[in-house]
Amino acid sequence: MKRLILAVALSAMLAACGSSPTKEQEGAAVEDRSGATASSQQQKPQTQGQNQNAGPTSKPLESSSMSGNPLKDPSNILSKRSVYFELDSNVVKEEFKPVVAAHARYLQQNRGVKMTVQGNADERGSREYNLALGQRRADAVKQAMMLLGAQSDQIETVSFGEEKPKATGHDEASWYENRRADLAYPND
Amino acid sequence: MTIQMQFHAETMRNIMLNLIRTMTRTLTVSLLLTAGAAGAAMTIEIVGAGANQIPVAIVPFRAEEGLAQKLTPVVAADLTRSGLFRMVDPGGMNPVPYEPEQLNYGQWQARGAEAVVIGSVSKAADGRYDIRFRVMDAVKQTQIAGFVYFATEGQLRLTAHKIADVIYEKLTGDAGVFATRITYVVKRGRNYELHVADADGYGAQSVLSSNEPIISPAWSPDGTRLAYVSFEQKKPVVYVQSLVTGARQAIAAFRGSNSAPAWSPDGKRLAVTLTRDGGSQLFLINADGSGAPQRLTQSSAIDTEANFSPDGQSILFTSDRGGGPQIYRIATSGGAAQRVTFEGSYNVSPRHSPDGKSFTFIQRNGGRFNVAVQDFATRQVQVLTDGGIDESPSFAPNGKIILYATEVRGRGILAAVSSDGRIKQRFTADVGDAREPAWSPVVNK
Numbered sequence: 001m002k003r004l005i006l007a008v009a010l011s012a013m014l015a016a017c018g019s020s021p022t023k024e025q026e027g028a029a030v031e032d033r034s035g036a037t038a039s040s041q042q043q044k045p046q047t048q049g050q051n052q053n054a055g056p057t058s059k060p061l062e063s064s065s066m067s068g069n070p071l072k073d074p075s076n077i078l079s080k081r082s083v084y085f086e087l088d089s090n091v092v093k094e095e096f097k098p099v100v101a102a103h104a105r106y107l108q109q110n111r112g113v114k115m116t117v118q119g120n121a122d123e124r125g126s127r128e129y130n131l132a133l134g135q136r137r138a139d140a141v142k143q144a145m146m147l148l149g150a151q152s153d154q155i156e157t158v159s160f161g162e163e164k165p166k167a168t169g170h171d172e173a174s175w176y177e178n179r180r181a182d183l184a185y186p187n188d
Numbered sequence: 189m190t191i192q193m194q195f196h197a198e199t200m201r202n203i204m205l206n207l208i209r210t211m212t213r214t215l216t217v218s219l220l221l222t223a224g225a226a227g228a229a230m231t232i233e234i235v236g237a238g239a240n241q242i243p244v245a246i247v248p249f250r251a252e253e254g255l256a257q258k259l260t261p262v263v264a265a266d267l268t269r270s271g272l273f274r275m276v277d278p279g280g281m282n283p284v285p286y287e288p289e290q291l292n293y294g295q296w297q298a299r300g301a302e303a304v305v306i307g308s309v310s311k312a313a314d315g316r317y318d319i320r321f322r323v324m325d326a327v328k329q330t331q332i333a334g335f336v337y338f339a340t341e342g343q344l345r346l347t348a349h350k351i352a353d354v355i356y357e358k359l360t361g362d363a364g365v366f367a368t369r370i371t372y373v374v375k376r377g378r379n380y381e382l383h384v385a386d387a388d389g390y391g392a393q394s395v396l397s398s399n400e401p402i403i404s405p406a407w408s409p410d411g412t413r414l415a416y417v418s419f420e421q422k423k424p425v426v427y428v429q430s431l432v433t434g435a436r437q438a439i440a441a442f443r444g445s446n447s448a449p450a451w452s453p454d455g456k457r458l459a460v461t462l463t464r465d466g467g468s469q470l471f472l473i474n475a476d477g478s479g480a481p482q483r484l485t486q487s488s489a490i491d492t493e494a495n496f497s498p499d500g501q502s503i504l505f506t507s508d509r510g511g512g513p514q515i516y517r518i519a520t521s522g523g524a525a526q527r528v529t530f531e532g533s534y535n536v537s538p539r540h541s542p543d544g545k546s547f548t549f550i551q552r553n554g555g556r557f558n559v560a561v562q563d564f565a566t567r568q569v570q571v572l573t574d575g576g577i578d579e580s581p582s583f584a585p586n587g588k589i590i591l592y593a594t595e596v597r598g599r600g601i602l603a604a605v606s607s608d609g610r611i612k613q614r615f616t617a618d619v620g621d622a623r624e625p626a627w628s629p630v631v632n633k
Contacts (some may be wrong), residue, residue: 003570008233022260107388114420116423118423124515125492125513125534125536125550125552125557125579126506126536126537126555126579126580127404127494127549127580127624128403128404128447128448128461128492128506128536128537129401129490129493129506129513129536130535131403131445131447131448131461131468131492132461132468132490132492133490135444135463135467135468136467136468136490139463139466139467156423156443156444157444157445157446157463158422158423158424158445158463159423159445159463160401160419160424161403161424163401163403163419163517164401164419172599
């Protein structure tokens with residue numbers, strides 16, 4: 001069941017990766033309506049690399065659009081990007097160790113690559129405390145990757161807390177989906 | 189600008205033997221307000237009422253008919269919404285009293301009014317409105333208060349709130365908070381907006397719009413700036429934004445996550461949660477972004493959700509250093525932290541009362557998250573709500589109301605509860621989910 005969910009999530013993610021700029025990739029346009037538009041423009045987040053990767057837009061899942069990038073090759077374990085956690089836990093479970101190890105190896109072999117581990121939490125309880133719980137999960141994944149050869153300065157850990165749920169239901173299945181750390185690379 | 193008001197006052201249950209609590213009164217007041225910039229209407233519903241509702245008659249002021257914004261309906265709505273007043277019908281008096289000598293006290297007493305508010309509006313020489321009103325004691329037949337305000341047309345609503353503040357303070361002994369504002373986040377689809385509205389939900393304006401989450405807005409002590417956390421840089425970053433100029437500055441954007449801003453009472457510093465040294469720890473930073481962060485806590489656990497005491501000497505925060513999350517107190521100058529919550533396994537989101545004698549927080553009981561208040565001296569805990577999914581409580585500046593976020597039928601709404609738990613209000617935005625509320629300080633403007 002989990003694998004099925006992963007597979008579905010994965011294909012959705014890949015679809016997003018291969019297509020031309022979608023809403024997802026446009027970055028966070030922030031509109032300041034209180035007067036000083038100039039300063040808000042200045043703070044507008046950068047969009048990362050969306051112009052370099054414009055593959056075929058009509059058939060984004062074709063392997064030709066992924067060739068050469070192991071991070072986006074669905075047959076490569078590096079295309080798996082999520083680590084799931086039990087309630088109140090930041091322990092990286094056995095089933096996710098191969099994914100973590102593969103990314104650690106990739107970073108070890110590509111010292112110039114920097115990436116982000118994004119921690120998440122389920123919706124229950126305080127938003128700020130959940131932000132800290134998500135951070136702890138991201139830190140746990142980073143620790144595991146460092147033990148396997150990644151360098152600390154290659155990995156930034158951040159948290160989205162409960163703010164960016166993958167599943168929006170209010171049940172254990174959804175909460176499990178949201179207790180998660182995602183491995184993100186600059187050109188994703 | 190349209191204002192529709194509906195009053196349904198009913199549901200009286202008489203329980204014969206308990207005279208003090210004889211009446212459980214459910215009063216629903218819907219204020220359907222078409223607001224300006226944000227196009228958002230906020231409906232406020234009141235559940236419950238004070239033990240003793242003070243009967244007050246608010247007589248329409250002389251010449252307020254012609255105003256773009258009539259004053260007395262706003263005053264009456266404010267007082268009614270507080271749950272502490274009962275409006276006595278002011279109609280049918282002949283003559284309609286505008287001055288004390290026109291009052292027939294016997295008639296007002298017969299209607300049960302303890303106080304009568306009268307007043308008048310005229311045009312001052314400088315073009316502003318001259319608004320004068322008096323609060324009269326209908327029983328003692330004396331003046332309780334009398335004030336004159338000069339206001340432009342744009343200040344009429346604020347003036348009405350200030351009049352309601354005077355009446356509230358004179359008749360209850362506590363400061364009124366009608367002339368204050370609230371901030372909150374509205375989520376509509378994938379869009380997030382930071383709103384600022386009057387305390388009655390009127391005039392909501394969006395001060396920031398983003399397609400990434402916004403959380404944890406906090407008012408500067410002078411009410412001119414908001415600190416908040418925005419995810420627009422694909423990670424949590426703390427910003428400070430001026431409500432006067434709209435200028436905003438990222439004041440904590442360090443490696444890792446930056447969150448949970450809390451202002452010092454002098455407005456010069458903020459406590460924030462940073463992960464730049466590993467783990468989530470409390471730091472003090474300057475509100476203008478200058479200088480290096482000064483680390484306040486040194487633990488291997490989560491330390492977050494700081495809140496300064498009103499005297500600035502200490503900080504309450506959430507930490508799981510003892511296992512589950514509990515509330516701790518640390519001196520602003522650093523040192524050892526003391527645990528202050530002991531009931532239950534999950535206590536989070538502490539906020540001091542304005543007098544510094546108690547704090548409100550969220551307590552989990554059997555999977556339900558409710559607003560509670562704990563007294564510092566007695567350590568006594570009172571759970572005020574039973575919503576089960578309540579979050580982010582904060583005190584009104586008079587310490588009498590706690591504003592918080594909850595959900596009704598899966599939709600995020602704001603709610604308020606009196607600090608004695610008797611009166612509950614719900615604020616419902618017309619569209620989207622409202623969350624992360626914070627009440628402004630009292631500001632003289």
